[in-house]
Amino acid sequence: MKTHGKSGEVIALPVRGLPFLVEPGLVVALTPPALDRERFTTVEGVEEAANGYRIALAGIEDLNASEGVVGCYLLAREDDLELGPLDVAWDDLIDRAVIDGRYGRLGVIKEVIETPANDVWSIEGPYGTVLLPVIEQVVQAIPEEGPIQVVVLDGLIDAKPGDAPRPAGEV
Structure with missing residues (x-):
């Protein structure tokens, strides 16, 4: 965290890979x-800012107090958090298989790309690299284990459903 202004607010970022x-x-x-x-x-206010999230905390009411929490982490009890169906740590996604109802096996997640709008999975498989937006229309839920079922939006894969390109050297 770092200070923001004179009223005690701080700028915070999620730990890499966590929502x-x-x-x-x-x-x-x-x-x-x-x-x-x-x-x-207690968190009194949260507002998205250009460089993170501006947070107001109870008892941190001026610049001097906010300087005292610079470099701190905010920890919460898991039971107090409202996790959505797509809230998972990135490390839990790497090398997970991804399957679509029309295209079949898309491959495995090799990277999670963070964008301002939503995360994007970089999936390597029979269709090459597929960049899949992590939104509820595409990924309804992420099971704890096993392949992740998705619905690929039209235009994201340059092939007809079921026509996965053959690996190099295969006729």
């Missing part, structure tokens, strides 16, 4: 703890 789940009313622990401030606080 941003901070919202008003969430009780968080400031870590590492310090002797001169409370360890737990």
Whole structure:
């Protein structure tokens, strides 16, 4: 976290690969703890900013107080978080198989690309590299294990359904 302005707000980013789940009313622990401030606080406000998320925390009301939490992490109890069907850590996605009802096996996720609108999976497989937006119209849910079922939007793959290109050297 870093300071933002004189009113005690801070700028925070999610830890790479984790979804941003901070919202008003969430009780968080400031870590590492310090002797001169409370360890737990409540999120009073969250607003998306150009360089992260601007967060107001209870008890952090001026620049001096916000400087005391620079470099801290916000930790929350898992039971207090509202996870959506697409909220998973990136590390849990790498090398997971992806299957579409029309195109069949698309391949495996090799990279998660973060964009301002939504994450994008880079999938390597029989269709080459497929860039798949991680949105509810495409990925309805991510099971804990096994292949991930998707619905490929028209125009994302340059082939007809079921006509996967053959591997090089195969006739």
